[in-house]
Amino acid sequence: MxxxxxxxxxxxxxxxxxxxxxxxxxxxxxxxxxxxxxxxxxxxxxxxxxxxxxxxxxxxxxxxxxxxxxxxxxxxxxxxxxxxxxxxxxxxxxxxxxxxxxEEIRNSNKLKEIMKKILSLGNTLNRGTARGAAVGFRLDSLLKLTDTRATNNKTTLMHYLCKVLDSRSSHLMDFHKDFISLxxxxxxxxxxxxxxxxxxxxxxxxxxxxxxxxxxxxxxxxxxxxxxxxxxxxxxxxxxxxxxxxxxxxxxxxxxxxxxxxxxxxxxxxxxxxxxxxxxxxxxxxxxxxxxxxxxxxxxxxxx
Structure with a gap:
C-alpha cells in the first residue's frame, strides 16, 4: 500500500x-x-x-x-x-x-382537482353510511383505490377513476408533469x-x-x-x-x-x-x- x-x-x-x-x-x-x-x-x-x-x-x-x-x-x-x-x-x-x-406537490392545481374527485368518489360509494359525507381522507386511503375491485375481480377502483377522468376531465391526466423533482x-x-x-x-x-x-x-x-x-x-x-x-x-x-x-x-x-x-x-x-x-x-x- x-x-x-x-x-x-x-x-x-x-x-x-x-x-x-x-x-x-x-x-x-x-x-x-x-x-x-x-x-x-x-x-x-x-x-x-x-x-x-x-x-x-x-x-x-x-x-x-x-x-x-x-x-x-x-x-x-x-x-x-x-x-x-x-x-x-x-x-x-x-x-x-x-x-x-x-413545492411541486403543494402547488399542483391538477393534483388538488384529482384529490377532490377521489373524495367525491369515496362519498358516493359510501352514501347512506357514516362515512358518506367525509370532508377529507387520509393519504393511506389512496391505497384502497388499487385494493378495491369490481365483481369481475379484475377492474379496480383505480381503473374506474382513470376512466372517469379520461372521459370527463382529460386535462388532468397529465398531472404527473407537475412533479419534475418527485x-x-x-x-x-x-x-x-x-x-x-x-x-x-x-x-x-x-x-x-x-x-x-x-x-x-x-x-x-x-x-x-x-x-x-x-x-x-x-x-x-x-x-x-x-x-x-x-x-x-x-x-x-x-x-x-x-x-x-x-x-x-x-x-x-x-x-x-x-x-x-x-x-x-x-x-x-x-x-x-x-x-x-x-x-x-x-x-x-x-x-x-
Whole structure:
C-alpha cells in the first residue's frame, strides 16, 4: 500500500501537514491512516537508537509519523477537507431536490382537482353510511383505490377513476408533469441524508478541536495550523449555510405533511432529523482523539 505513494517519506508528511491536495488525494491519505503506528509500535520504536536505514520501510515510515503529535487525527482532518466540497454539494443537491418536490406537490392545481374527485368518489360509494359525507381522507386511503375491485375481480377502483377522468376531465391526466423533482426525491433516503448532515457538523467540530490542540505542538504543526485555520473559517460558513438550508427543507417537508392533514411526527423526515438541530457538543473532546488508539499489534503485522 505504501508503494502507491511515490515520494520520500518526509515529503509525504510535509504534504500531509500542509493539507496539500495537489500532491495527495483521498485514497492516499486513507492509506496513510491505515499505516499509523499502534501504541505497541510506538513503544517498540521510541527508544530505538540504531541505524534507521537498517529498518524496514514500514518501521521507517512509523518513525516519520511519530514526529507529528496526534498524527492520525491530523490525517483524518485532511481526509475531511478532501471530501468536504463533494459531500457538501451532494447534500445540498439532495436538499434542493426534496424541497422542489414539496413545492411541486403543494402547488399542483391538477393534483388538488384529482384529490377532490377521489373524495367525491369515496362519498358516493359510501352514501347512506357514516362515512358518506367525509370532508377529507387520509393519504393511506389512496391505497384502497388499487385494493378495491369490481365483481369481475379484475377492474379496480383505480381503473374506474382513470376512466372517469379520461372521459370527463382529460386535462388532468397529465398531472404527473407537475412533479419534475418527485422521482428523484423519492430515491433520497432521508435517514441517510440526516446522517450525512450530522457527519459534516461533527466533522467540523473535530477540525476545530484539532486546531486548538495543534496550536500547542510547536513548529512541527505551524503550517498545518495556518492552513487548517483558513479552511475551518470557510468550512464553518458553508456548514452553517447548509444547516440553515436543512432546517428550512425539514420545515417545508413537515409543512407538506400538515397540508395533507398528516402528523409530521409520523413522517420519516421528522423522526430521523430531530437530533440534528441539537447536535451535542458534549462529545467534542472525546471525538478529538479521532476514535482513539488502535489495539496493540506488533510492527511485523504491518509488513515490511
Amino acid at each position: 505504501l508503494t502507491k505513494i511515490k515520494m520520500p517519506l518526509p515529503d509525504i508528511m510535509n504534504a500531509a501537514l500542509a493539507l496539500d491536495d495537489s500532491i495527495l488525494d483521498g485514497d492516499q491519505v486513507e492509506n496513510l491512516i491505515k499505516f499509523c503506528p499502534t501504541e505497541e509500535d510506538v513503544e517498540l520504536l521510541k527508544n530505538y537508537t540504531g541505524d534507521k536505514e537498517s529498518l524496514g520501510k514500514c518501521e521507517q515510515f512509523f518513525l516519520e509519523l511519530m514526529k507529528v503529535p496526534r498524527v492520525e487525527a491530523k490525517l483524518k482532518v485532511f481526509c475531511f477537507k478532501l471530501q468536504f466540497n463533494n459531500q457538501r454539494a451532494d447534500i445540498r443537491k439532495s436538499l434542493y431536490t426534496v424541497d422542489s418536490a414539496c 422521482e428523484a426525491a423519492s430515491k433520497i433516503q432521508l435517514k441517510a441524508l440526516a446522517d450525512e448532515q450530522r457527519g459534516v457538523v461533527k466533522g467540523l467540530e473535530k477540525l476545530e478541536t484539532e486546531l486548538i490542540a495543534s496550536e500547542n505542538d510547536g513548529i512541527v504543526s505551524e503550517v498545518f495550523c495556518k492552513r487548517l485555520k483558513d479552511f475551518t473559517v470557510a468550512a464553518g460558513a458553508e456548514v452553517r449555510s447548509l444547516t440553515a438550508l436543512y432546517t428550512a427543507v425539514e420545515n417545508n417537508a413537515d409543512g407538506l405533511a400538515l397540508y395533507f392533514g398528516e402528523d409530521p411526527a409520523g413522517c420519516p423526515f421528522e423522526q430521523e432529523n430531530c437530533k440534528l438541530a441539537a447536535l451535542e457538543k458534549k462529545n467534542t473532546l472525546k471525538d478529538a482523539d479521532t476514535d482513539g488508539p488502535k489495539s496493540a499489534n506488533s510492527i511485523n503485522k504491518h509488513g515490511r
